[in-house]
Amino acid sequence: MSEELWEEPQGLIIEQIEIGPMQNYTYIVGSKTTREVVIVDPAWDIPNLIEHLNQRDYKLVGALATHYHPDHVGGSFSGNQVPGVAELLETNPVKVYAHKLEADGIKKVTEISDSDLVKVESGDKLSVGNVEIEFLHTPGHTPGSQCFKIKNTLVSGDTLFINGCGRVDLPGSNSDDMFRSMSKLASLPDDTLLLPGHNYGHVPNATMGETKSFNPYLKISDLDTWFSGSNFLINDFEKNISLAIIDETWKTHLRKMDELKQSVQLAVHEQKDPLLIYKFEAKELFFGMIDQLNKDILTFLFKGDLPSQNPNEITEDRQTRRRQNYNTSKEEVLNSDELASRNRNIGANASNGNSVTQTIVREQKKIGRNERVMIRNIQTGELKELKYKQAEPLINTGKWIINDN
Numbered sequence: 001m002s003e004e005l006w007e008e009p010q011g012l013i014i015e016q017i018e019i020g021p022m023q024n025y026t027y028i029v030g031s032k033t034t035r036e037v038v039i040v041d042p043a044w045d046i047p048n049l050i051e052h053l054n055q056r057d058y059k060l061v062g063a064l065a066t067h068y069h070p071d072h073v074g075g076s077f078s079g080n081q082v083p084g085v086a087e088l089l090e091t092n093p094v095k096v097y098a099h100k101l102e103a104d105g106i107k108k109v110t111e112i113s114d115s116d117l118v119k120v121e122s123g124d125k126l127s128v129g130n131v132e133i134e135f136l137h138t139p140g141h142t143p144g145s146q147c148f149k150i151k152n153t154l155v156s157g158d159t160l161f162i163n164g165c166g167r168v169d170l171p172g173s174n175s176d177d178m179f180r181s182m183s184k185l186a187s188l189p190d191d192t193l194l195l196p197g198h199n200y201g202h203v204p205n206a207t208m209g210e211t212k213s214f215n216p217y218l219k220i221s222d223l224d225t226w227f228s229g230s231n232f233l234i235n236d237f238e239k240n241i242s243l244a245i246i247d248e249t250w251k252t253h254l255r256k257m258d259e260l261k262q263s264v265q266l267a268v269h270e271q272k273d274p275l276l277i278y279k280f281e282a283k284e285l286f287f288g289m290i291d292q293l294n295k296d297i298l299t300f301l302f303k304g305d306l307p308s309q310n311p312n313e314i315t316e317d318r319q320t321r322r323r324q325n326y327n328t329s330k331e332e333v334l335n336s337d338e339l340a341s342r343n344r345n346i347g348a349n350a351s352n353g354n355s356v357t358q359t360i361v362r363e364q365k366k367i368g369r370n371e372r373v374m375i376r377n378i379q380t381g382e383l384k385e386l387k388y389k390q391a392e393p394l395i396n397t398g399k400w401i402i403n404d405n
Helices: 045-056 085-091 101-111 174-187 207-214 223-228 231-270 276-305 336-352 386-394
Strands: 002-007 012-020 024-031 036-040 059-064 075-077 080-082 095-097 116-121 123-127 131-137 146-150 153-157 193-196 372-377 381-385 400-401
Touching: 012 045, 024 045, 024 123, 024 131, 024 193, 036 045, 036 123, 045 085, 045 123, 059 085, 059 123, 075 101, 080 146, 085 101, 101 116, 123 146, 174 207, 174 223, 193 207, 231 276, 372 386, 381 386
Parallel strands: 036 059, 059 095, 095 116, 153 193
Antiparallel strands: 002 012, 012 024, 024 036, 075 080, 123 131, 131 146, 146 153, 372 381, 372 400
């Protein structure tokens, strides 16, 4: 659990706490004067959050929910039970403030009661000590997603991130609503500090002016462009992904260079020049890094795509296979016994049909093996009288025949 703290001169306290395996941000917002605070999207590690409040001598007076997803308010998530507002209320019985369209979802996933909830609408305000929090309805990610505006600070939940926006391909999401929410937030002053719901950006927070400069979704001015996946949006998408891959690859390369620097020191024991080895190995590492970088970027860009806003247009890519005429009936697919039986039947049926029967007539009388025969050489005319079993090998050579005369 990591944290960042602001205590502004006007008495505002805002703490940004990264928590959980999905890099969620939980926020503590309140008054420096009265020490009264509310907690935004409490989930994952409730005991440590409560201990943190006690250590700071904060008085918890409420919990704010940006939306109903379990990684933000707790509940069943991917087969696991995420601690959240229900566990918080066991030791701190405060009200949970949620948009009226999100209340049923929060009750369902967290199993808190209706009396624990305060249903709010866009424009409603909550006073925490001398600090005023304004609720902004920003649907798109979910029907009742909301942001919280505190002076010149915006806690945006999963509506707006530093480099992107919330997903619109989940149950209850709506791409049209997300575009309108982006347009609403883009109109905020450039000095507004943006605090997102996840640590998905290259920085944990940024001003709206900075965010507008590198978030492509804040540059879209009409629905047609939003839905069309225009060229500039795709280009920004590819650019941001490429830069992120380059950044990670370069950091990995620097770690390898540090390891190389340590390892070449041993070369002196082998009577080798460590500097020469370092230069050679560094060159190989660099070209290897460039090769791997190109492969990683091309692999992602060929596979990556911007999601379609219309689920009806998403079709499965099925390969057309040529239909083959496989015979699967018992009469046509036979095992060896059935095949032999069928052949016997065919033979029997053939004998009963109008087939021509050929009678084999022996033209020569049968000769016993011990019977004496006269054979003649067909070339010389020589005659020999031998037993048939002695004459048979000569006859088989083709040079002798039985002399019938």
